[in-house]
Amino acid sequence: MNIINSTLRREEQAIFDLRELYEQYGYKKYKMSKFEEYDLYLENKSFLPSQQVITFTDLNGKLMALKPDVTLSIAKNVPSLPKEPEKLYYNENVYRSPRGSNEYREIMQVGLECLGDVDLYSQSEVVMLACKSLSKLSEDSVMVVSHMGFVSGMLESCELPFALNEKILKCIEHKNAHEIIRLCDNSGISSEKRDSLVALISLYGSFTDTLEKAAELIKNDKMRDSLFQLRELEAVLTTDVELSRMRLDFSVINDLSYYNGLIFQGFIDGVPTAILSGGRYDNLMEKLGKKAQAIGFAVYVDQLERCEPDDVRFDVDVLLLYDENADTAKLISAVKMLTANGQRVRAQKSKSEKLRFKQLLKLGDGGLEILETND
Amino acid sequence: MKQMISVALPKGRLGESVYKLFAEIGYGCPEILENSRKLIFENEENQVRYFWAKPSDVAIYVEHGAADVGIAGLDILLEQEPDVFELLDLGLGKCRMAVAGKKGALIGTDRTLRVATKFPNIAKNYYTEQSREIEIIKLNGSIELAPIVRLSDVIVDIVESGKTLKENDLEVLEEITDISARLIVNKASFRFKTQQIEEMCEKMRKSVTANAKG
Numbered sequence: 055m056n057i058i059n060s061t062l063r064r065e066e067q068a069i070f071d072l073r074e075l076y077e078q079y080g081y082k083k084y085k086m087s088k089f090e091e092y093d094l095y096l097e098n099k100s101f102l103p104s105q106q107v108i109t110f111t112d113l114n115g116k117l118m119a120l121k122p123d124v125t126l127s128i129a130k131n132v133p134s135l136p137k138e139p140e141k142l143y144y145n146e147n148v149y150r151s152p153r154g155s156n157e158y159r160e161i162m163q164v165g166l167e168c169l170g171d172v173d174l175y176s177q178s179e180v181v182m183l184a185c186k187s188l189s190k191l192s193e194d195s196v197m198v199v200s201h202m203g204f205v206s207g208m209l210e211s212c213e214l215p216f217a218l219n220e221k222i223l224k225c226i227e228h229k230n231a232h233e234i235i236r237l238c239d240n241s242g243i244s245s246e247k248r249d250s251l252v253a254l255i256s257l258y259g260s261f262t263d264t265l266e267k268a269a270e271l272i273k274n275d276k277m278r279d280s281l282f283q284l285r286e287l288e289a290v291l292t293t294d295v296e297l298s299r300m301r302l303d304f305s306v307i308n309d310l311s312y313y314n315g316l317i318f319q320g321f322i323d324g325v326p327t328a329i330l331s332g333g334r335y336d337n338l339m340e341k342l343g344k345k346a347q348a349i350g351f352a353v354y355v356d357q358l359e360r361c362e363p364d365d366v367r368f369d370v371d372v373l374l375l376y377d378e379n380a381d382t383a384k385l386i387s388a389v390k391m392l393t394a395n396g397q398r399v400r401a402q403k404s405k406s407e408k409l410r411f412k413q414l415l416k417l418g419d420g421g422l423e424i425l426e427t428n429d
Numbered sequence: 430m431k432q433m434i435s436v437a438l439p440k441g442r443l444g445e446s447v448y449k450l451f452a453e454i455g456y457g458c459p460e461i462l463e464n465s466r467k468l469i470f471e472n473e474e475n476q477v478r479y480f481w482a483k484p485s486d487v488a489i490y491v492e493h494g495a496a497d498v499g500i501a502g503l504d505i506l507l508e509q510e511p512d513v514f515e516l517l518d519l520g521l522g523k524c525r526m527a528v529a530g531k532k533g534a535l536i537g538t539d540r541t542l543r544v545a546t547k548f549p550n551i552a553k554n555y556y557t558e559q560s561r562e563i564e565i566i567k568l569n570g571s572i573e574l575a576p577i578v579r580l581s582d583v584i585v586d587i588v589e590s591g592k593t594l595k596e597n598d599l600e601v602l603e604e605i606t607d608i609s610a611r612l613i614v615n616k617a618s619f620r621f622k623t624q625q626i627e628e629m630c631e632k633m634r635k636s637v638t639a640n641a642k643g
Contacts, residue, residue: 229514326494
């Protein structure tokens, strides 16, 4: 495995590391088919990060899709009321059109789902695995946690008209305090309500500090319960995970029709967007008619490409040159000897412009001659 | 290197005004004022790096993390809808986004309104809210020409003083929204450089508030 390890791209290495991690915690690998019925995505459009889905008609005339997402398929296929939670992980290609691009791309996605009765242990385990996943990807990572119950509870307490609700949510997501103020003032919303909405935006920082600040903003039971859940999580996490890498930030939100509770995003230095994203999605399960809770996350390993490339590596360790007069038998045994030493060898008649080698050898009458060495 | 904040400034008058503000609050980089062809300017002491970008590209640099912070007009942000934090309204570069055309151009709601614009997304969103059927013609400049040569019935465009419209017998028919320059931040940069970015924002906020009062 030695040669392969050094030539693995960062994404490929990451996939091995993550799979090993999830197997360690007893998650089973889930293998999916490439195609799903398009209906599944049509009915749950806003669960997908992008609305574009590649479709085709199968041989039975049914409209199918090249899957843009894995969670929906897993959630759809889980039995209702499983006795013990289903713990699954996957490593699949999904087909999406990334933001700002007008092309489809095949994107490698790794992810994990826990479906069934999600108790404090299972919920904490998933969050811990998300943190550990980030650590496998990079030494420098940040995990941001939020709770849809707290945010939606706050919005409910303000009793805003529906259209305004949507706009305010968007502003919260963009940490756009000035626009919230303008919208509220223009709609005659009380300054008290306006200020509590704006407060959500600056409600971020370390777990402990932020929970304290958040407690002052409680308006209803929903918000109280959310903070209770977060406190429970904090108490459990201190035993295993570096809480210093975790932040609370209540301006982080996700679609309310799917996510009802804990949500989180993971960032690593060098990648400009969240490389990990997940949360508690009981609402989606309900929508699919399943009597089960669910929590999970996805890791967008393709984003690792954007990190600083590793130091220049050599394409081969040895480039072995030979000419027409070379004894083929001697050439074969020379290559055999070099590869037996664990080296990557390429034998050809002349140098290639783009081939990077550590050593340049030539097979002459007297044997192997060293022409060049790079380090 | 890691702790330096990189700022994308829009080329032109607005960018230069904003740079002055940054310099006043301690993020100066005098090199930038020299008349050179350089594109990137760094100041180690103030831990800041600047580069000039086409105004309509600033949000792209910030969204993709090529810059931690950027200054972009609300028109660009509403049109492109980048996934960034919008932390401050600088109150600079004030103007309006409006529907303009010949007097009476909006009458006749029984037919499809032809709208020429550099901001198709803004136009579409505005008319969707009104449930009015429109046809959008995307242009890249001199939008005021369109209704004059009957390429369109109206235009959706930025209006400053309104002089250009007046000189061409056009007028503002409907106002869409006020526009001004905003400070945007890359979402990942915010997580890794939280303290520096908060500090920069707070200093900028104080400066902007003071200027507004004065």
